[in-house]
Amino acid sequence: MASTPIADLSYRNYDGELTSTNNRWWVIAKSTMRMAMKKKAIWIYAILSGFYYVAMIIVLFVVDQMTQNVVPGQKSPVSGFLNSIQWKDQFVTGFSYGQIWFLAISLVIGAGAIANDNRANALLVYLSKPCDKRDYLFGKWLGVFLPLFVVSATPSLVFYFYGAMSYREMGFLSSDPWLILKLPLMLAIGSAFHASIVIGISSMFNQGRMAGAVYSGFYFITNFFTQLMTIAWLAAQGGPRHRGEGAPEAVKNLIGKLYYSSVDGLNIGMSKGIIGTKGSAAFGIRSPIEMVPAPSLMFSLGTIAIISSLMMFIAWRRIRPVEIVG
Amino acid sequence: MRRYTGSFGSYLSPSDSSSRAIADLSPNLVAQALENPVKYLPVSVASTQNLVVQYGSFVALNDLTVEIPEGCTGLLGPNGAGKTTLLKTILGFVTPAAGSGSVLGFDIRSQGREIRQRIGLMPEQDCHIPGMSAVQFVAYAGELAGMPGEQAIRRAHEVLEYCGLGEARYRNVETYSTGMKQRIKLAQALVHGPKLLLLDEPTNGLDPAGREDMLELVRSVSHGKGLNVVISSHLLPDIERVADQVIVVMKGQLRVQGMIKELKKIAGAPMDVELIEHSDPFATAMRSRGATIEELTHSRYRVQTNQTPAETGKLVLSAAREVGVQVRGLELAERSLEDAFLDVIGAPPAQHPGGFQL
Structure with a gap:
């Protein structure tokens, strides 16, 4: 009996189609996303990131039920609630509550995106193919950005269309007709910010875990600083017994800016600027504390642009064809 | 035909x-x-003309003019000779300060992407895409080179089978042994059907059996498959085993280029004679015929005349007949590639780059 295989295993050249050498970044982005989608954690974080909208829909549903169960002629105890809700604020709040999960998603997808490639010398594979640094960097960035954008946009848009269909007569659409355009812009900038930071940090390391730890550290330390600024803000207000006797306006402005000097803060400040609101407490409840006013949109966008560009510049400098011969 | x-x-x-x-x-x-x-139509797969590549003030390639012919070519040179830089330049990683070059008819300055689409690189270092199985990795490499997804998958299976990784194709590459990692590097370089394959120390870290298998693979793809190979290695026996011609660079300049057979030839075309036993009368008989004779081993002699090898052969046979000793072997004497290499790196730079001389 012959010991050779039946199939012809000898080398044959590939004579099939080869597509254009342009747009290799899309192949890299697709692969990054494909790898990400295989991770269960992504799906869990994606669901959790939309929890505010789900909770809000439940609250609205319950309020609707209570309103409908009122005996005709009697005033509903929650009748004023729906009229007092600042609809567009709900998107800022939802975006704000989702930040921690966006961080988690960007860590899972992006922390190892370049760091693990550095460890495995994968750049040699990429750059020896018809790809260049631009393809590689943009492909990796897009591979983080697109899932983040989809994850953040899906619950927001679901809530938007739910509100548009159910609460149109309560000013959902008329309060801000451009909301449907502002929302994707806000979410895209937020996702791009996370993607840029995580890609930049990832490029500095040879281990995805190290890159993830550094980004998490940066995120939580700046957030802790923000919490300190909350205390400073309350002190600057002068307290409930001494209204009007607080710190000078210049100090308040400075505290206001520092309050937004974190990854979360910049994103929230940017979202308030784009949506055009000062923000309000969650679930339409009136807050006893005056909200810290957001810095100007230009300040938020400028800071986001500078940090994102810096991170991408770092990544650009770190990506280079490595030695071929030892 | x-x-x-x-x-x-x-x-x-x-x-x-x-x-x-x-x-x-x-x-x-x-x-x-x-x-x-x-x-x-090109007679060489790659060529450079007066190429100068500098890293700051350091000149890595100095006015290098070389043609890489079709077939399997060994790239030799001591450390720091410029082999790395030549490969980098071919791949378009380095921009030359002066001179020009082309690979498969594409300009190295402006058509790097087109060149890399037609080149396969097997780097020296371990390299893979983390988190992927072998088949995913090789298919991805194919897609990066421009293959449609379905074709890339089909071809990845074929190439992995050819490289001897058929059984392990669904395993994560990170779990592979050194030998398997060398094979997967070859597979990712071959997947898109390159016309030129650059192999950098392909037998690095392999045990004797693995080295044998790898050299056999390289030899089989580089002969009769329409695939041209440039193999850079410090192991001269490896080069000798798979390559037909060599290019020797030193201090950024071409030292010599030619067929290995030609390089190994000794001036004057002496012949090695193997006798059945030691025979002083044979040596005397050869000297009487005007030949110089040198005893290499107990029964092996190197004979040199000022005649052609065929005529020298006839002289050997007549001398053997005269003294009554049996000739067991008669062949044109040649040096080892190592001797040729050492001679070359001690010689001045080639005057006619691209010529087959030594």
Whole structure:
């Protein structure tokens, strides 16, 4: 009996189609996303990131039920609630509550995106193919950005269309007709910010875990600083017994800016600027504390642009064809 | 039967898909070639003219003019000779300070992407895409080179099978042994059907059996498959085993280039004679015929005359007949590649780069 295989295993050249050498970044982005989608954690974080909208829909549903169960002629105890809700604020709040999960998603997808490639010398594979640094960097960035954008946009848009269909007569659409355009812009900038930071940090390391730890550290330390600024803000207000006797306006402005000097803060400040609101407490409840006013949109966008560009510049400098011969 | 012989054969062979073979060349070159094929079709897969590459003030390639012919070529040179830089330049990683060059008809300065689409690189270092199985990795490499997804998957299976990783194709590459990692690097370099394969120390870290297998793979892809190979290695026996010709660079300049057979030849074309036993009368008989004779081992002699090898052979046989000793072997004497290499790196730079001289 012959010991050779039946199939012809000898080398044959590939004579099939080869597509254009342009747009290799899309192949890299697709692969990054494909790898990400295989991770269960992504799906869990994606669901959790939309929890505010789900909770809000439940609250609205319950309020609707209570309103409908009122005996005709009697005033509903929650009748004023729906009229007092600042609809567009709900998107800022939802975006704000989702930040921690966006961080988690960007860590899972992006922390190892370049760091693990550095460890495995994968750049040699990429750059020896018809790809260049631009393809590689943009492909990796897009591979983080697109899932983040989809994850953040899906619950927001679901809530938007739910509100548009159910609460149109309560000013959902008329309060801000451009909301449907502002929302994707806000979410895209937020996702791009996370993607840029995580890609930049990832490029500095040879281990995805190290890159993830550094980004998490940066995120939580700046957030802790923000919490300190909350205390400073309350002190600057002068307290409930001494209204009007607080710190000078210049100090308040400075505290206001520092309050937004974190990854979360910049994103929230940017979202308030784009949506055009000062923000309000969650679930339409009136807050006893005056909200810290957001810095100007230009300040938020400028800071986001500078940090994102810096991170991408770092990544650009770190990506280079490595030695071929030892 | 090939349409053109020699160097042109692998480009326009009816056994190839001719459209793809032509598509691998730059459009200008194809137009010129179709007009006047004998004049314009390339006789080399890559060439550089007066190439200068600098890293700051350090000159890595100094006015290098070289032609890499079709077939399997060994790239030799001591450390720091410029082999790395030459490969980097071919791949378009480094921009030359002066001079020009082309690979498969594409300009190295402006058509790096086109060149890399037609080149396969097997780097020296371990390299893979983390988190992927072998088949995913090789298919991804194919997609990066421009293959449609389905074709890339199909081809990845074929190439992995060919490289001897068929059984392990669904395993994560990170769990592979050193030998398997070398094979997967070869597979990712071959997946898109390159016309030029750059192999950098392909036998690094392999045990004798693995080294044997790898050299056999390289030899089989580089002979009769329409695939040109440049193999850079410090192991001269490896080069000798798989390559037909060598290029020796030193201090950024071409030292010598030629067929290995030619390089190993000794001036004066002496012949090695193997006798059945030691024989002083044979040596005396040869000297009486005007030959110089040197005893190499107990029964082996090196004979040199000022005649052709065939005539020297006749003299050997007549001398052996005269003294009554049996000749067991008679061959043209040659040096080892190592001796040739050591001679070359001690010699001045080549005066006629591209010529086959020593």
